[in-house]
Amino acid sequence: MTAILFGSISTLADTSEIQRDAFNRAFAEHGIDWQWDREEYAGLLASSGGRDRVAAYAEERGEDVDADAVHATKSRIYQETLAATEIAPREGVVETIRAAREQGFQVGLVTTTSADNLAALGTALADSVAFDEFDVVVDVSKVGARKPDAEAYSYALAQLGADAGDAVAIEDNLGGVASAQAAGVAVVAFPNGNTVTHDFGSTRRVEALDLADLRS
Incomplete structure (x- = not known):
């Protein structure tokens, strides 16, 4: 990875x-x-x-x-x-990003939401997650099709110069999981409070992020 x-x-x-x-x-x-x-x-x-x-x-x-x-x-x-509103990162997010950088991994944010929504979250999380330090950030303005289409992930991989088999995606919803899988990227489900009841099938689920766990 x-x-x-x-x-x-x-x-x-x-x-x-x-x-x-x-x-x-x-x-x-x-x-x-x-x-x-x-x-x-x-x-x-x-x-x-x-x-x-x-x-x-x-x-x-x-x-x-x-x-x-x-x-x-x-x-x-x-x-x-x-x-x-005071917004906090989810459990393990900050630690996972820090550990990934220390170990030389590329880190990206691959969405098909709007650039304005991303900017708003980036401002809200500025004290804990620096969006300008991501190696790639994808929003809907950079792709022609929204998830569950694979384009957002294919675009991100191309920008990183990475192979799909060398990446892992973290997704909180079924459409995102389908998008990553369609691009050939291994995916871990990290459901949010409103998708926790969704059936992610055989996709591995986690309740908190940990780099060592993502690598396993």
């Missing part, structure tokens, strides 16, 4: 509940009578992409909803909340 690839925002800091709250506040702001509780939201997270999730939800109900506008509002609320 020569590269560790964090696969989503919530593999670094569990912001899933902040995101759910941002969706609900966006619905209210747009006059939409939806309220996603934790159980429903957990089920919706089986698919990737917030904008597409809103569009599919509206289609299922036969409702006319501007998914792009709602998602833009959700992103604004999410970013504002991050700026006003």
